[in-house]
Amino acid sequence: MRTLNVALGERSYPIHIGRGLIDQPDLVLDALKAPRVAIISNETVAPLYMARLAGPLEAAGVNVTRVVLPDGEQYKTWATLNSIFDALLGARCERSTTLIALGGGVIGDMVGFAAATYQRGVPFIQIPTTLLSQVDSSVGGKTAINHPLGKNMIGAFYQPRLVLADIATLDTLPARELSAGLAEIIKYGLIRDRSFFEWLEAKLPALVERDPDALAEAVARSCANKAEVVAADETEQGVRATLNLGHTFGHAIEAGMGYGVWLHGEAVAAGAMMAAELSERLGWLDADQVARIERIHQRAGLPVHGPDLGAERYLELMAHDKKVEDGKLRLVLLKDIGEAVIHGGAGREDILAAIAARLGG
Ligand code: NAD
Numbered sequence: 339m340r341t342l343n344v345a346l347g348e349r350s351y352p353i354h355i356g357r358g359l360i361d362q363p364d365l366v367l368d369a370l371k372a373p374r375v376a377i378i379s380n381e382t383v384a385p386l387y388m389a390r391l392a393g394p395l396e397a398a399g400v401n402v403t404r405v406v407l408p409d410g411e412q413y414k415t416w417a418t419l420n421s422i423f424d425a426l427l428g429a430r431c432e433r434s435t436t437l438i439a440l441g442g443g444v445i446g447d448m449v450g451f452a453a454a455t456y457q458r459g460v461p462f463i464q465i466p467t468t469l470l471s472q473v474d475s476s477v478g479g480k481t482a483i484n485h486p487l488g489k490n491m492i493g494a495f496y497q498p499r500l501v502l503a504d505i506a507t508l509d510t511l512p513a514r515e516l517s518a519g520l521a522e523i524i525k526y527g528l529i530r531d532r533s534f535f536e537w538l539e540a541k542l543p544a545l546v547e548r549d550p551d552a553l554a555e556a557v558a559r560s561c562a563n564k565a566e567v568v569a570a571d572e573t574e575q576g577v578r579a580t581l582n583l584g585h586t587f588g589h590a591i592e593a594g595m596g597y598g599v600w601l602h603g604e605a606v607a608a609g610a611m612m613a614a615e616l617s618e619r620l621g622w623l624d625a626d627q628v629a630r631i632e633r634i635h636q637r638a639g640l641p642v643h644g645p646d647l648g649a650e651r652y653l654e655l656m657a658h659d660k661k662v663e664d665g666k667l668r669l670v671l672l673k674d675i676g677e678a679v680i681h682g683g684a685g686r687e688d689i690l691a692a693i694a695a696r697l698g699g
């Protein structure tokens with residue numbers, strides 16, 4: 339097991355990465371305030387892992403409430419959040435009850451928001467079971483639900499007490515979801531870690547084949563990058579926004595197609611290509627670099643074009659992004675492979691042209 343730390347003063351917490359961590363109840367027991375937890379999962383993940391997590395905790399004397407939600411991005415809603423509160427109140431969960439998110443980013447984001455708001459805040463633990471949630475969403479305390487007008491629009495910054503990334507849970511993950519996770523991994527290389535990008539170029543076949551050592555290394559290097567950025571800028575006043583490379587375009591795809599049609603990671607990949615395209619128009623990347631970025635996404639099984647909603651429709655949807663300030667769109671772009679910038683100066687025509695060049699996925 340490898341352990342990293344998210345350094346946030348007295349709210350610092352460990353990220354444990356390894357195989358079989360879900361079967362080590364001591365890791366969870368050590369982080370509990372009281373012997374009372376609610377494990378919240380979904381109807382796909384619960385049959386696979388709920389009993390393995392809950393059984394040993396109960397054997398150790400912990401009172402466990404199990405909550406199983408419907409599966410899917412389309413359920414990341416106010417109504418589902420409310421059903422979590424119904425279950426917690428129905429089971430008389432108290433302020434010292436720890437909520438445990440067992441699942442991918444949808445579960446993690448919703449449970450985190452439930453923890454931030456239930457009785458004005460209860461402790462929570464992230465047990466991410468998708469590659470995407472292990473390398474990104476479980477770390478850093480962004481929690482949210484979607485609104486029909488925009489993704490992740492209602493939420494809070496609220497840090498977990500512990501992240502347990504059990505690489506063995508990835509054995510049951512569908513290939514399409516594995517690829518979606520690779521999009522967020524490639525992102526770290528692109529925005530701030532050129533040597534990681536080069537390592538990924540070499541190791542992609544091993545990652546796609548789910549080689550355990552390669553996966554553990556990719557998760558650890560991604561989490562190390564994320565932990566550094568979050569420690570420097572927890573509430574996204576500056577550098578944390580670079581973690582959203584491709585996301586402003588990608589959120590337009592997710593909202594425009596209907597949540598759940600394109601996977602988040604797929605939308606981020608197509609969005610990263612639009613950002614690369616725009617970076618080339620601004621004279622920062624050259625055509626060879628854009629081709630290299632395209633290749634790594636393709637080798638990871640990811641789309642490099644977005645759905646053809648029309649470039650104007652993208653812009654309309656992008657106007658709802660959280661990075662809009664004073665009505666002005668700020669985009670994460672690339673100065674180089676391994677160097678991101680937040681840029682508010684791209685012209686409308688250049689943005690439209692960059693989107694148009696990447697439609698047809
Ligand atoms: P997801 O949570 O929908 O999980 C993907 C699918 O895999 C689901 O069907 C899920 O039930 C299934 N699954 C999960 N673990 C499994 C396993 N071990 N075996 C088999 N099936 C399994 O999607 P995701 O990609 O994990 O997360 C996407 C969400 O994360 C989006 O809502 C996105 O907005 C959010 N996100 C948040 C942050 C953040 O910082 N908070 C960062 C990135 C993404």
Ligand code: GLY
Nearest residue numbers: 478480578581582
């Ligand atoms: N996934 C972007 C962030 O955590 O800031």
